[in-house]
Amino acid sequence: MKISVFLLLITLLVVGCRKEKTSWNTDWVVPLVNDSLLIKDYVSDSTLAINPDQSIQVVLDKRLFDLDLSDLVNIPDTTVEQIFSIQISSLVVNPGFTFINEIEEHNFSFDEMTLLEARIKSGVATVRVENPVATNAVFEVSLPGVMKNGVEFSHTEVVEGGTQTNPGIGVLELNLGGYTIDMRGVNGNLYNLLQSKLIVTSDPNGEQVTITNQDEFKFAVKFENLQLDYGRGYFGNVFFSDTTTVDLNEFKKIIGGNVVIDDLNLELVIKNGIKASGQANITLFESINNNQNTSIALDHPYFGQLLNLNAAQGVWESITPSELKFAFNNSSGNLKYFLENLGDEYKMGYSIEINPHGNSSAGNDMLFPKSNIGIELKADFPLKVGADDLILQDTFKIDFKNDAKLIQVKSGEFVLKTTNTFPYGAEVELFLLDENEQVLKSLLSQGGISPASTNSSLNAHVPVESELKFVVNEETAEMLMDTKSILVRAKFSSTYLNNNIVYSNAALKFVLLSHLKLKATV
Amino acid sequence: MIGRIIKISVINVAFGLSCYLNGQELLPVVLDTTLANEQLNIVGNAFTSSTSIRNEFSRKFLFGGEIEESLAKKVAKRQKDYNRLGGGYRIRGEFRAKNQVFKAHPDWSWMIDITQEAHLSAEFSDELIGLGFVGNEMYLGKEVTVAGTAARWDQFLAIGGGLHNRKTKSFVTLNLVLPQSFFEVDVAKGYFGFSELGDHVTAEIKADIVRENPSLYFKGVGAAVNFDFNIPFGSPETYNGIIGVTARSLGFFSIHKSVFSKVETQQDFSGLPLDDIINTEDFGGLVDSLGVNTYRKTMYRMLPGFFQIGKVVSAHHPKKIQSFFGVRMYATKGYKPLIYAGAHYQPIRQFSLGVQGAFGGYANFRLGFYLNYTTDSFVVSAGSEDVLGMISKSQYGHSGLIRIAWEF
Numbered sequence A: 001m002k003i004s005v006f007l008l009l010i011t012l013l014v015v016g017c018r019k020e021k022t023s024w025n026t027d028w029v030v031p032l033v034n035d036s037l038l039i040k041d042y043v044s045d046s047t048l049a050i051n052p053d054q055s056i057q058v059v060l061d062k063r064l065f066d067l068d069l070s071d072l073v074n075i076p077d078t079t080v081e082q083i084f085s086i087q088i089s090s091l092v093v094n095p096g097f098t099f100i101n102e103i104e105e106h107n108f109s110f111d112e113m114t115l116l117e118a119r120i121k122s123g124v125a126t127v128r129v130e131n132p133v134a135t136n137a138v139f140e141v142s143l144p145g146v147m148k149n150g151v152e153f154s155h156t157e158v159v160e161g162g163t164q165t166n167p168g169i170g171v172l173e174l175n176l177g178g179y180t181i182d183m184r185g186v187n188g189n190l191y192n193l194l195q196s197k198l199i200v201t202s203d204p205n206g207e208q209v210t211i212t213n214q215d216e217f218k219f220a221v222k223f224e225n226l227q228l229d230y231g232r233g234y235f236g237n238v239f240f241s242d243t244t245t246v247d248l249n250e251f252k253k254i255i256g257g258n259v260v261i262d263d264l265n266l267e268l269v270i271k272n273g274i275k276a277s278g279q280a281n282i283t284l285f286e287s288i289n290n291n292q293n294t295s296i297a298l299d300h301p302y303f304g305q306l307l308n309l310n311a312a313q314g315v316w317e318s319i320t321p322s323e324l325k326f327a328f329n330n331s332s333g334n335l336k337y338f339l340e341n342l343g344d345e346y347k348m349g350y351s352i353e354i355n356p357h358g359n360s361s362a363g364n365d366m367l368f369p370k371s372n373i374g375i376e377l378k379a380d381f382p383l384k385v386g387a388d389d390l391i392l393q394d395t396f397k398i399d400f401k402n403d404a405k406l407i408q409v410k411s412g413e414f415v416l417k418t419t420n421t422f423p424y425g426a427e428v429e430l431f432l433l434d435e436n437e438q439v440l441k442s443l444l445s446q447g448g449i450s451p452a453s454t455n456s457s458l459n460a461h462v463p464v465e466s467e468l469k470f471v472v473n474e475e476t477a478e479m480l481m482d483t484k485s486i487l488v489r490a491k492f493s494s495t496y497l498n499n500n501i502v503y504s505n506a507a508l509k510f511v512l513l514s515h516l517k518l519k520a521t522v
Numbered sequence B: 001m002i003g004r005i006i007k008i009s010v011i012n013v014a015f016g017l018s019c020y021l022n023g024q025e026l027l028p029v030v031l032d033t034t035l036a037n038e039q040l041n042i043v044g045n046a047f048t049s050s051t052s053i054r055n056e057f058s059r060k061f062l063f064g065g066e067i068e069e070s071l072a073k074k075v076a077k078r079q080k081d082y083n084r085l086g087g088g089y090r091i092r093g094e095f096r097a098k099n100q101v102f103k104a105h106p107d108w109s110w111m112i113d114i115t116q117e118a119h120l121s122a123e124f125s126d127e128l129i130g131l132g133f134v135g136n137e138m139y140l141g142k143e144v145t146v147a148g149t150a151a152r153w154d155q156f157l158a159i160g161g162g163l164h165n166r167k168t169k170s171f172v173t174l175n176l177v178l179p180q181s182f183f184e185v186d187v188a189k190g191y192f193g194f195s196e197l198g199d200h201v202t203a204e205i206k207a208d209i210v211r212e213n214p215s216l217y218f219k220g221v222g223a224a225v226n227f228d229f230n231i232p233f234g235s236p237e238t239y240n241g242i243i244g245v246t247a248r249s250l251g252f253f254s255i256h257k258s259v260f261s262k263v264e265t266q267q268d269f270s271g272l273p274l275d276d277i278i279n280t281e282d283f284g285g286l287v288d289s290l291g292v293n294t295y296r297k298t299m300y301r302m303l304p305g306f307f308q309i310g311k312v313v314s315a316h317h318p319k320k321i322q323s324f325f326g327v328r329m330y331a332t333k334g335y336k337p338l339i340y341a342g343a344h345y346q347p348i349r350q351f352s353l354g355v356q357g358a359f360g361g362y363a364n365f366r367l368g369f370y371l372n373y374t375t376d377s378f379v380v381s382a383g384s385e386d387v388l389g390m391i392s393k394s395q396y397g398h399s400g401l402i403r404i405a406w407e408f
Helices: A003-016 A039-043 A247-253 A334-342 A474-482 B002-017 B055-063 B069-078 B126-134 B274-279 B284-289 B387-391
Strands: A022-038 A048-050 A058-064 A078-084 A090-095 A098-109 A114-131 A137-148 A151-159 A169-174 A180-182 A193-202 A209-212 A217-234 A238-248 A253-262 A265-272 A279-289 A294-295 A307-309 A322-329 A347-354 A365-367 A373-382 A385-397 A405-419 A424-433 A439-445 A465-470 A485-494 A508-520 B041-052 B066-067 B081-095 B108-124 B143-145 B152-166 B171-194 B201-211 B220-233 B241-269 B293-300 B306-314 B321-330 B336-350 B351-359 B365-374 B378-384 B397-407
Touching: A022 A039, A022 A279, A022 A405, A022 B055, A022 B069, A022 B126, A022 B274, A039 A048, A078 A098, A078 A193, A078 B055, A098 A217, A098 B220, A151 A169, A193 A217, A247 A253, A247 A385, A253 A334, A253 A485, A265 A279, A307 A322, A347 A365, A347 A373, A347 B152, A405 A424, A405 A474, A424 A465, A424 A474, A439 A465, A439 A474, A465 A474, B041 B055, B055 B066, B055 B069, B055 B397, B069 B126, B081 B241, B108 B171, B108 B241, B126 B143, B152 B220, B171 B241, B274 B321, B321 B351, B365 B387, B365 B397, B378 B387
Parallel strands: A022 B066
Antiparallel strands: A022 A508, A048 A058, A058 A373, A078 A217, A090 A209, A098 A193, A114 A169, A114 A180, A114 A217, A137 A151, A137 A180, A137 A193, A217 A365, A238 A347, A253 A385, A265 A322, A265 A373, A279 A294, A279 A307, A279 A347, A385 A485, A405 A465, A405 A508, A424 A439, A424 A485, B041 B081, B041 B397, B081 B108, B108 B152, B143 B171, B152 B171, B171 B201, B171 B220, B201 B241, B220 B241, B241 B293, B241 B306, B306 B321, B321 B336, B336 B351, B351 B365, B365 B378, B378 B397
């Protein structure tokens, strides 16, 4: 009897604790994204400007590349070692007695360059001195002709005594940044020289000591990482040649369609900021559209020709680079087609030669802190772009966290509300991608973004409101669990094919709302 | 339908018999003042009760299933400005020895007891139920208030020992409490505002959330006392009047290094900037921006125990019908003092039954019923403090009680 009762209890215990899950659905309307794309935001970064008629002007001044001047004037790392000793067999030295006072010249080894004067932008000289006598010695290291703010470089170091086999050692690291170096040597008529002066004095507080001609006071200096920001001399005949590539990754998102660009005005400028003459040649300027496998090389009558590049004018802060300009517009060459190719990759081939005719400046080539050599792209034209089914697509990582199981999206819709004052409209399609970026489902919007029309005063576009809906049915909602990214594909078309003026009130304001039925399970 | 009612009834009773097993502690004790031998007692109870949540809704959580949209909306609509909800179970086993402990008090002996208990208590506004089970769509263009919402869940094990009086059945035990899980939320300020189109949400929340530490083994420690003091009055032969003072799990405990989250935020949200969506892979920064500050803190709380005082019935009373009544109070937020009164009928020595009415606690009025069967060495009692709730889905609670005693 008692056993039966307890068995009944255990049975009920097991049955009573078993329970299926509880679930319910809730309806939520929540804003997800609220943002706006304003043309005025791009006016402030000097890329665009507003004309008096409120139309937008493209004002571009972009440096395509700069030549590294360290390739032009490069001081290699150099180490110089010297040994000083007295000229007589021995000498009894009293405390505070100077027994070495020598100036040495160190020659920098340049191929063709002859530097008369230079200013160090950065770099160090590491000095190592050895004291072979028993008492301390005072080493005074100075660099004649190396000046900063009118003061010659000088440093004093007390080095402990030692022996001939085990000398006392002192190591100094000297920061040469900001120092101007007269490289003409002791007599002022040479080049590429750096002087050093070493004075060795016995310890003023030490004892009398005997020095022999076997005692070698070694001096080594190592110049490392010297960078110049000023140089005068002859820089040699230097030739640069390269093909540089500029990637415009944003354009890789354009996978189809066409644009029509009107009223173009573009300028390519080679600038020489050093006081040395040269020659330049643009060999190639090519637009490559990798999505559509098209490439167009820009035409210009001077491309491929060796053109003279004058020396810069002025000195120091007033240095004015010389310019070599290549102008393009709608009526010259193929610029329109070059740009309408919408290349995501641009290749530019060039060569620049400095001093092609040798030392024509008689050793007066100069570079200053602001000197550089480079190529700039300048544009100044009204923004009039037509779009014809221009397709942009991009992928965004997303995780709906449906693995949490507590709350899952059951069905619903995403609603995109827009207010548009651009002369461009769009249809939008979303693709749900799995972890292997395979398409699970596509969601085509119900409705599209309408392009705006100009107002009667022809100085702005009239805002047009649109609503796009993306319906998420139960089948799609289940796929959200496996969705790891969303590909957004938008197909743009302009109000007109040509001459779509963009005005200063151009903006796309949008709010993305979710209206979802969520299933909670506990 | 009948099968469903039977199933619900059986399961209600089986609350006590199964993992919800618990007992007669909440129903009138039939006091037998004869000298007891060694005893093994198992008592248990399980209950849900609410001022506004009907059984048709709460049974979805007890037995599972989908809460249909129509039911969720109906329940949301029925809520009042202030609502209460409680639930839980207690299983308590005790062994009472017969050995004499004190020479001067021959009736006193030692005992041990062990308790497994879980308790949920909550206070909430009507709109919280609407938000949680219907969503915000029904509140577009409105403001929703959830201020004053408080909820707490405790689960713990208590082991202890003490003394009992073999004649009066009074006892007292001191117990070591080991918390197993704990959750508490207290919303001091809380409202949401939804624009007509759903494109704008405002929120102001000031709330504290406490969870137990994630350690598998040690979550805290505490102490509790259980006691029954039966004080007879009237005739010494029959003790026809007995006042019972009862406490279970009356004590406190610490939640060691609990995860304490303080939420203090005022939000005006119309959607995130596109860059935040595209460039943010870790949304931890967004959580921080919501004003959630989480840290570890050792907390101290009262256990969800109860104290009860009232008249109890006697097994040897000369009359077949006795009255009982009393008052009960839980040490939890949301539990209002519960007053109960009832009648006990004992037609023969082996069998008795009774009915009671109760008002208060987590609900309003409830009707109770119980049965006792006694042999020389075995007692089984079963009952419910909410008889109507056992059979009706329109009621506001469930209750199951059981007591099994084996004397040897």
